[in-house]
Amino acid sequence: MPRIIKHHQIVDDPWQILTLTDGETPGTVALPAAPVLLPLAVWLARRDEILARYQQPGVWLDSDEDPEALAGDIARLTVIGVNFPKFTDGRGYSSARLLRERYHYAGEIRAIGDVLQDQLFFMRRCGIDAYALRPDKNLEQALAGLSVFSETYQAGVDQPQPLFLRRLTEATA
Template identity: 45%
Template sequence: MPEQPRTLIADRRIQDDEWVLCEEDAARPENGRVIVPLVEWQEAPGDDVAPLLASDTELTPELAEQLLDAPLIAIDFPKFTDGRGYSIARQLRERHGYRGQIRAVGDVLIDQLYYMSRCGFDAFLLREDQVVEDALNALDTFSLSYQPGTDTPEPLFRRRMRESA
């Protein structure tokens, strides 16, 4: 049975989720928008079907090209300690130019959101025990970042050098 719609943080706002996450071997709802495992999406892509990428997905140039047409891409975090999804999101944004929604699903914790957003995620389905209002505040944990990210491609030292010139 598919998961019930949950509250979603997207574009730094709490939103109702119009997508239903249907993990492997889950029954799909008759109508509505669904997120399905990558193989299932590849068999029947469409505007109302989005792929769920496992954390061990190899993002080949061919796969990245296919994903450019996806209405959104969900990346699974099977454990909060599994950081491979960060790399997938960053590659999708920076190397392959994906501009749609990239959503973190699975074992997603509040203290990860700021770093996920810097890697290209713009939507988050939190773990059930996380407080959504606290999650929104966590997105603004830091006002400056030293390292470049998908949100600020220039490192802090270069920005400061440019501003002082």
């Protein structure tokens, strides 16, 4: 079974990712057995069918897809995948923050695609809590990427108080 990093641990993980190939359409593609992350277009086209079929529905967003599209369904989703087609494509960081901070999504956000050790710290700060690393990478080694810095300046999902507010609290304590 494939392995991923989840909550700072390496775990076996059964989730599959459905990708539409040439000739397949969201309305007609065969829905695989659970658990599976479905493309956003499939979710939008067949929401009721998916909710009836899967106990734990999952959807993945590509980097050019807006998390706003899931705003009304946040509570129904068990896992939301955020795809990084290339590790230099940074849109997924904004998507993850919006899901957490604006839509208050409490389920799993999983980074998928070109996911590498040196992005993990940023991903964690943006609210991503599961990481399906690129298959050629060593997960044990990549774990170190989650804790490169022990302190940060900005507010993030992991630390809603920016350093300057905490510095002030410390100074007046």
